[in-house]
Amino acid sequence: MLAKRLLGLIFVGALAVGSASAADIIVKERPPKAVVELRGHAPGKGYVWVPGYHRWDGGHYVWEKGRWDRPPHEHARWIAPRWQHRRDGYVFVEGHWS
Numbered sequence: 001m002l003a004k005r006l007l008g009l010i011f012v013g014a015l016a017v018g019s020a021s022a023a024d025i026i027v028k029e030r031p032p033k034a035v036v037e038l039r040g041h042a043p044g045k046g047y048v049w050v051p052g053y054h055r056w057d058g059g060h061y062v063w064e065k066g067r068w069d070r071p072p073h074e075h076a077r078w079i080a081p082r083w084q085h086r087r088d089g090y091v092f093v094e095g096h097w098s
Contacts, residue, residue, distance in 0.1 A: 026089040027056050037066050046070055053081045056092060072097050
């Protein structure tokens with residue numbers, strides 16, 4: 001019984017790892033340079049500017065505008081999204097709060 005359960009956990013873990021790398025979309029075209037945006041004033045105290053970025057729309061890059069956002073907790077900082085160059089193209093790495 002324990003062996004079956006352990007084997008099941010290993011199988012599920014292998015699927016999770018396999019699907020994570022299979023989800024990467026590789027874009028052959030280099031992403032354009034970032035667009036310079038005007039921020040304007042923050043809508044209130046505690047807001048942080050989250051810069052825009054280029055996202056892949058299946059056939060071309062589209063600029064996703066920057067925005068003012070509130071950090072999820074005190075001392076959180078925004079880690080910007082980026083396009084990571086790999087041997088076979090570019091892969092998008094999501095931005096997140098740290």
